[in-house]
Amino acid sequence: MQSYAVEMQGITKRFKGNVANNQVDFRLIKGSIHGLLGENGAGKTTLMNILFGLYQPEEGQIKINGSAVVLNNPTQAMNLGIGMVHQHFMLVRPMTVVENMMLGLPSQRGPLLDKAKVEASLRELSGKYNLKVDPKAKIRQLSVGEQQRVEILSVLYRGAEILILDEPTAVLTPQESTELFKILKLMRDDGKSIILITHKLEEILEIADEVTVLRDGCRVGGEPITPATTKSDLTNLMVGREIVCNFAEKPPCTGKTRLVVDQLMLKDEHKLPVLNGINFSIREGEIVGLAGVDGNGQKELCEVLTGLKPSSSGKILLDGQELIGKKPSGFIKEGIAHIPEDRHKTGLAMGFDIATNLIIKEYHSPRFSFRGLLNFKAIQDNAKRLLEEYKIKASGQEAKAKDLSGGNQQKIILAREITSSPRVIIANQPTRGLDIGATMYVREKLMEQRAQGVSILLISADLEEILQISDRIAVIYEGQIKGIMDNKNVSIEEIGMMMAGVESGEKAAC
Amino acid sequence: MLSSTGFFKKTLVSIAPSIITISLAILASALLLLLTGQDPVEAFQTLFWGAFGSTHRIAETLVKATPLMIMALGTSIAFKSQLWNIGGDGQFTLGAIFAMTVALNFSALPNMLLLPLSFVAAFLGGALWGGLAGVFRAKFNANEVITTLMLNYVAVHLLSWVVRGPLIDPKGHGFPQTPLLDEALKLPILLSGTRLHLGIIIGVLIILAGYLFWRSTLGFRIRLMGEGHHVARYSGIEISPTIVLIMVISAGLAGVAGWTEVFGIHYRLMDDITAGYGSLAIVVALLGNLNPLGIGISSFFFAALIVGGSTMQRMVGVPFSLVSVIQGLVIIFVISRVIYTQWRDRRDGSINPGVSNKSTGRSY
Amino acid sequence: GGGDKQEPAKQEGNQEKKPLKVALILPGKIDDVSFNQAMYEGVKELEKEYAGKIEVTYTEQVYEVANIEPALRDFASQGYDLIIGHGFQFMEPIIKVAGEFPNTKFALGTGFKTLPNTCVYDVKLEEGGYLMGTLAGLTTKTNKLGVVGGADVAEIYRGHEAYKHAAKLVNPNVQIQELYTGDWRDAAKAKEGAISMYDAGVDVVWHSGDGIGVGVVDAGKEKNKTVLGNVSDQNVLAPNNVLSGIAYNWTPVVKQIVDDVLNDNFTNRNDKFYWLTVANGGITVAPFHGLDNTVPAEVKAKMEEVKKGLAEGKIEMPKFEK
Amino acid sequence: MTEVLTQGFLISLLAGAIRTSVPILLTALGDIFTQRAGILNLGLEGIMLMGALGGFVGAYFTGSLWLGVLLAMLIGVLFSLIMAFLSVTVKANQVIAGTALTILGTGLSAYLYRSIFGVQKLPPQIEAFPAIKIPLLGDLPFWGPVLFEHNILVYLTLVLVFVTYFVMEKTTFGLSVRAVGEHPRAADAKGINVQLVRYICVMIGGALAGLGGAFLSIGFMNTFLDQMVAGRGFIAVAVVIFARWNPYRALGAALLFGGASALQLRLQAMGVPVPHQFLLAMPYILTILVLLSVSKKAQFPAAYTVPYSRAER
Ligand SMILES: Nc1ncnc2c1ncn2[C@@H]1O[C@H](COP(=O)(O)OP(=O)(O)OP(=O)(O)O)[C@@H](O)[C@H]1O
Numbered sequence A: 001m002q003s004y005a006v007e008m009q010g011i012t013k014r015f016k017g018n019v020a021n022n023q024v025d026f027r028l029i030k031g032s033i034h035g036l037l038g039e040n041g042a043g044k045t046t047l048m049n050i051l052f053g054l055y056q057p058e059e060g061q062i063k064i065n066g067s068a069v070v071l072n073n074p075t076q077a078m079n080l081g082i083g084m085v086h087q088h089f090m091l092v093r094p095m096t097v098v099e100n101m102m103l104g105l106p107s108q109r110g111p112l113l114d115k116a117k118v119e120a121s122l123r124e125l126s127g128k129y130n131l132k133v134d135p136k137a138k139i140r141q142l143s144v145g146e147q148q149r150v151e152i153l154s155v156l157y158r159g160a161e162i163l164i165l166d167e168p169t170a171v172l173t174p175q176e177s178t179e180l181f182k183i184l185k186l187m188r189d190d191g192k193s194i195i196l197i198t199h200k201l202e203e204i205l206e207i208a209d210e211v212t213v214l215r216d217g218c219r220v221g222g223e224p225i226t227p228a229t230t231k232s233d234l235t236n237l238m239v240g241r242e243i244v245c246n247f248a249e250k251p252p253c254t255g256k257t258r259l260v261v262d263q264l265m266l267k268d269e270h271k272l273p274v275l276n277g278i279n280f281s282i283r284e285g286e287i288v289g290l291a292g293v294d295g296n297g298q299k300e301l302c303e304v305l306t307g308l309k310p311s312s313s314g315k316i317l318l319d320g321q322e323l324i325g326k327k328p329s330g331f332i333k334e335g336i337a338h339i340p341e342d343r344h345k346t347g348l349a350m351g352f353d354i355a356t357n358l359i360i361k362e363y364h365s366p367r368f369s370f371r372g373l374l375n376f377k378a379i380q381d382n383a384k385r386l387l388e389e390y391k392i393k394a395s396g397q398e399a400k401a402k403d404l405s406g407g408n409q410q411k412i413i414l415a416r417e418i419t420s421s422p423r424v425i426i427a428n429q430p431t432r433g434l435d436i437g438a439t440m441y442v443r444e445k446l447m448e449q450r451a452q453g454v455s456i457l458l459i460s461a462d463l464e465e466i467l468q469i470s471d472r473i474a475v476i477y478e479g480q481i482k483g484i485m486d487n488k489n490v491s492i493e494e495i496g497m498m499m500a501g502v503e504s505g506e507k508a509a510c
Numbered sequence B: 001m002l003s004s005t006g007f008f009k010k011t012l013v014s015i016a017p018s019i020i021t022i023s024l025a026i027l028a029s030a031l032l033l034l035l036t037g038q039d040p041v042e043a044f045q046t047l048f049w050g051a052f053g054s055t056h057r058i059a060e061t062l063v064k065a066t067p068l069m070i071m072a073l074g075t076s077i078a079f080k081s082q083l084w085n086i087g088g089d090g091q092f093t094l095g096a097i098f099a100m101t102v103a104l105n106f107s108a109l110p111n112m113l114l115l116p117l118s119f120v121a122a123f124l125g126g127a128l129w130g131g132l133a134g135v136f137r138a139k140f141n142a143n144e145v146i147t148t149l150m151l152n153y154v155a156v157h158l159l160s161w162v163v164r165g166p167l168i169d170p171k172g173h174g175f176p177q178t179p180l181l182d183e184a185l186k187l188p189i190l191l192s193g194t195r196l197h198l199g200i201i202i203g204v205l206i207i208l209a210g211y212l213f214w215r216s217t218l219g220f221r222i223r224l225m226g227e228g229h230h231v232a233r234y235s236g237i238e239i240s241p242t243i244v245l246i247m248v249i250s251a252g253l254a255g256v257a258g259w260t261e262v263f264g265i266h267y268r269l270m271d272d273i274t275a276g277y278g279s280l281a282i283v284v285a286l287l288g289n290l291n292p293l294g295i296g297i298s299s300f301f302f303a304a305l306i307v308g309g310s311t312m313q314r315m316v317g318v319p320f321s322l323v324s325v326i327q328g329l330v331i332i333f334v335i336s337r338v339i340y341t342q343w344r345d346r347r348d349g350s351i352n353p354g355v356s357n358k359s360t361g362r363s364y
Numbered sequence C: 001g002g003g004d005k006q007e008p009a010k011q012e013g014n015q016e017k018k019p020l021k022v023a024l025i026l027p028g029k030i031d032d033v034s035f036n037q038a039m040y041e042g043v044k045e046l047e048k049e050y051a052g053k054i055e056v057t058y059t060e061q062v063y064e065v066a067n068i069e070p071a072l073r074d075f076a077s078q079g080y081d082l083i084i085g086h087g088f089q090f091m092e093p094i095i096k097v098a099g100e101f102p103n104t105k106f107a108l109g110t111g112f113k114t115l116p117n118t119c120v121y122d123v124k125l126e127e128g129g130y131l132m133g134t135l136a137g138l139t140t141k142t143n144k145l146g147v148v149g150g151a152d153v154a155e156i157y158r159g160h161e162a163y164k165h166a167a168k169l170v171n172p173n174v175q176i177q178e179l180y181t182g183d184w185r186d187a188a189k190a191k192e193g194a195i196s197m198y199d200a201g202v203d204v205v206w207h208s209g210d211g212i213g214v215g216v217v218d219a220g221k222e223k224n225k226t227v228l229g230n231v232s233d234q235n236v237l238a239p240n241n242v243l244s245g246i247a248y249n250w251t252p253v254v255k256q257i258v259d260d261v262l263n264d265n266f267t268n269r270n271d272k273f274y275w276l277t278v279a280n281g282g283i284t285v286a287p288f289h290g291l292d293n294t295v296p297a298e299v300k301a302k303m304e305e306v307k308k309g310l311a312e313g314k315i316e317m318p319k320f321e322k
Numbered sequence D: 001m002t003e004v005l006t007q008g009f010l011i012s013l014l015a016g017a018i019r020t021s022v023p024i025l026l027t028a029l030g031d032i033f034t035q036r037a038g039i040l041n042l043g044l045e046g047i048m049l050m051g052a053l054g055g056f057v058g059a060y061f062t063g064s065l066w067l068g069v070l071l072a073m074l075i076g077v078l079f080s081l082i083m084a085f086l087s088v089t090v091k092a093n094q095v096i097a098g099t100a101l102t103i104l105g106t107g108l109s110a111y112l113y114r115s116i117f118g119v120q121k122l123p124p125q126i127e128a129f130p131a132i133k134i135p136l137l138g139d140l141p142f143w144g145p146v147l148f149e150h151n152i153l154v155y156l157t158l159v160l161v162f163v164t165y166f167v168m169e170k171t172t173f174g175l176s177v178r179a180v181g182e183h184p185r186a187a188d189a190k191g192i193n194v195q196l197v198r199y200i201c202v203m204i205g206g207a208l209a210g211l212g213g214a215f216l217s218i219g220f221m222n223t224f225l226d227q228m229v230a231g232r233g234f235i236a237v238a239v240v241i242f243a244r245w246n247p248y249r250a251l252g253a254a255l256l257f258g259g260a261s262a263l264q265l266r267l268q269a270m271g272v273p274v275p276h277q278f279l280l281a282m283p284y285i286l287t288i289l290v291l292l293s294v295s296k297k298a299q300f301p302a303a304y305t306v307p308y309s310r311a312e313r
């Protein structure tokens, strides 16, 4: 007889218009790692938010360690030993790591903060699980990987025995993910029970003991993971079909050079170089993958390449025409599309509906306006078409962007950027947080654009992705391109080395 | 197709919260009146009669609604973009000063030209005051709540100086006021025997223009600014000039309200011509959900409350202070109406963000 | 409610027994310790005296200029016989409404325009200022005087100028500080202003009324220096410091106006201006109370002389107008 | 104009600056909590008026100034509960809620005052807090009369500056407040009761605004007058933003405003040949100018004016 850390029965949760969880059953065996799978919008986050006391279900029961509980708020959940690392980090950015750890916890010094004490326990904890982080650093100075560690430490610090990790690896580099899994295994061995949400099936195969799969808010299956389980077993469960992808036989790119970036420099507010002489070029119908550890200038490079930040010096030539000095609107006009990293604050107007979000860059074009007035019919028609084409799951095109699941939010951005008939696409983490179906779809779309002669800069933390569709691969390290090589003659190890700052010997010219 | 009863029911359900909360506000005020020994029934009858009791009174209500709707529409433009322009009073004042300066100094021009010129001057006066706050925000990141507020105080003193110094009526025995406007420059009266002047038509036109405005690409740009500066920039909008532009439009309208009030009612400048319109316009704009039609309705509602309230004050002897207590209570109860909607939605098992979230949001 | 009809013709006829209906519209509050309160008390006093002959209704805080006209019209159309608008901002609305209601009488508190059925009443604050200037000039030991005002309006300005003028006449060495707070309610600002004067060596400060005056008196009390009050006898507020002050009594003027209306003299009168003066007892000097023995006899004598001179119109003053 | 440079003038000016800034500073200190928790309370003006009345009524009827202070703070708290309810529970727009509260407070304080005291010939008075000359320190040349001859509330206010800083930076409560203002969702997820913290912060703001109002009626003046707060509530909000939510900087900002007010009165009195309206406007203009020079660094609490609801994302 196995004992369960968590038993959820018949959970139903509705949001206006749609059912996010429909009679879902879920069980977590004590001391195991349980994978929670499902397409974007399947209801994974919602289910876990219920377990963490953030949402209250309309129906259903929850048992923790065998006894029935009602969870009205996160405090109650935490008191029962449940901890959650959210899909969107719950960290207060202007505060330090230690301060974030202390949030909401009683202090041993009564009303006074006991920073020193907490810092000591934090160091101890981070030693035990090998989670390295500077306790005195402000969150906003940390890389996403480090923030992830802070979240895990904070959960552990609160004495969690049941850990929920909502897509923890979406923002991590492969090395960081590997690190994380080591830690998770360590914790399992320590007797902790872990729920892991991810879209990366190989991760489930690697680490999970069991899976539960959700589809459209319903539980559609669940089984132990055995060495015999395969990725296609899981995809079958998730989407009801197999997802095949084969990007191998793409024709070599032969187009003329489209985008030239020459000696691009950018300094931050402390006058330190963030981009330190970036040089590369992209040809027509070519995808250049940019690998690198997060925080080495990728975000800034995108911002400069789209006019959002003025560069300190250097050149950006598009078909021979200098772009530097233009405003963001100028870049848009020249056909530079941008899939930004921060979809919430930059890529979407969260309070606007889907239809409107699809035109925020093009509202003034004759397609959507006439004599200065918006053409609502055209806007709605556009939305209808794209919703279908990109399989955006929502209650309708009037649904607000903020009410969509992360994956569907990403699809809106993609739909908008790709249909703007760009000359260049700057794609920063275009598939972060997407389910495999959607991920494959996006990659296909990018390939389609490539075939139509669009030049694409693909920035991704996912090396698989880069290797899968790039023609050439560049590695960025501390604001410099450490090397550009042809996709055919490159290995993951090599890229990994360069990402760590080791110079490559062979620089392929294209 | 909705059946007529279905439509009726739907309408009833949607306006029920407002009706309930206004009734509650009246009930609370009635209690206060009882405590002072006033007859609440008589008081509220008088209030209602005072606002709607005759053609003349309805005209008065419209007269009050005029500056409110124009200013509130301006306010709504800034608020939609999350710029908290609370400087309506100052912008109103500057509009009035500019318009009057033009009217008094260019009296040689034909009136056909002078009147529109004074209108433009009023817009520019307001726009200058708001635009200053806009530039401060855009160039120096100076919070507009403070700057517009401070500029209100500066405007009060500026007006005080203007009517005692440069524009004082030379034949006015030293009283702090400007000369009267030329007859031909006064806005025509629409209904003789009342004060209903052309301003109301201008107000309604501005409301209609507001309707079109939000359907325009410029209106879209402003709404997009309200979603955050990151996404706005990403969409190709230039933040700084747009901030200034928004403040200029918003404040320019407040200046126009100053124009209708001075050219339609006072015919001259003196102290205290703005008394309170600025904060009322904020209330009107937000109660109207920042939507032109809503602003039209709520400006009428508030004008009625003011006109009826002062009638009540005079005829029933309710102290003035109690009239503002009632005003405050009405606003508080009316904005609390979402509680009812929230409760209903919770009961129905769905979550509704409520009205509030449309008009509130992150300002930075 | 009712009676919104405009029936100007009906009023005059059946008036033999009915009391005269008087409406008083005040821009401020009836307890503002100032301009409004003084008028309110003046009218109330007369109502007592003329019990049965007049009937008074008042409304306060009609400070929004745009609300004045509806208020006037309301009272006029309800058959009020005499409507008093207490402030110069009532001037234009009164002229307008009075034209529409020729049988209703209107009284305007300060201003200069009139119609046959309207009049203006005003206070010769310059007489008060002159008296206070004299007293201050004679009693200062430091030869430094102050005067604090709220908002700068015509009669206040005249008062301040006369104060400075008179003080210099009796004491050519005197230096005078003057300031305005710019509003009628920020008494704390007025107090700080008065303190700054006392700190600078001023030993007598007069305030020209308005709600802010209490702050000035308070400053005198705190700094234990001399204050000259205004509007009413303010000695009780600071018995050791309020040496004197001017007090208004508006009853004589209201009485004159009411009498004229009752006797059908109002419309025919040539002089449409009723003045609150030293002569008619509208302006008086508050007694010295407990400080009486600190005032030298010559000073008292001089004050009496000035009062007499003002009452008899023998004192020449420049026309203080901007 | 040479008078400006005398020591007496400076002493008078600085002491005046302190007196003038105290009611603003008190209110601002409370508002630091409120704003840090993400709430913009434009109702402070109304709350101060209610506090001014409460302080006076309490002192008048009990004969104890301290009971007056207590009543003022209590009324401030009760009145601010309306703001808390509207902004936290109803999630109404805070600008409108604050405006409503100011309209209500202005009317109610005048109304209650008249109901309680009736119409009197002269306003009723109490004996205000007397100035206390601190032994030794009060005898210092120059700084003695500037700093150490004030009433007890002035000293209390200075102490509160340190207390506010301490609470905000060194206590778990302060940490929660900052988290709630920055990222309410994270605070919620970490087990902080966001609504409760916001209620408390608005109430602290109310208590100190009540005290700020009482300083005017029973600290600086000795009577209640209609609308005696005269815009100080709004200035306090400005001071907090101006000071970037830091109590020490709030002290500086309030002193700056108070100093400008005190200076303009003195310049007027001295007969500076400038229309007095310009001098009256000076403190406001100065505030704007200084704001321009310090604002680049201002980082508003990320959730400023944003109501929090778990169900919303
Ligand atoms: N607060 C909310 N308001 C309205 N709808 C919501 C809310 N939260 C979730 N939903 C809806 O519920 C459904 C499930 O969302 P949920 O976030 O649980 O999906 P998910 O499985 O975590 O997806 P993803 O993989 O993209 O993170 C979606 O359709 C989403 O739009």
Ligand SMILES: Nc1ncnc2c1ncn2[C@@H]1O[C@H](COP(=O)(O)OP(=O)(O)OP(=O)(O)O)[C@@H](O)[C@H]1O
Binding pocket: A088, A089, A090, A091, A092, A093, A140, A344, A345, D183, D185, D302, D313
């Ligand atoms: N929609 C969201 N849901 C959950 N958390 C979010 C959401 N949007 C932002 N956050 C979190 O809110 C915090 C603040 O993010 P924000 O992007 O506002 O910081 P920032 O102002 O950009 O900081 P800085 O400018 O210093 O880099 C972060 O921890 C972020 O992860």
Ligand SMILES: [Mg+2]
Binding pocket: A044, A045, A046, A087, A166, A405, A406
């Ligand atoms: Mg999710």
Ligand SMILES: [Mg+2]
Binding pocket: none
């Ligand atoms: Mg940022």
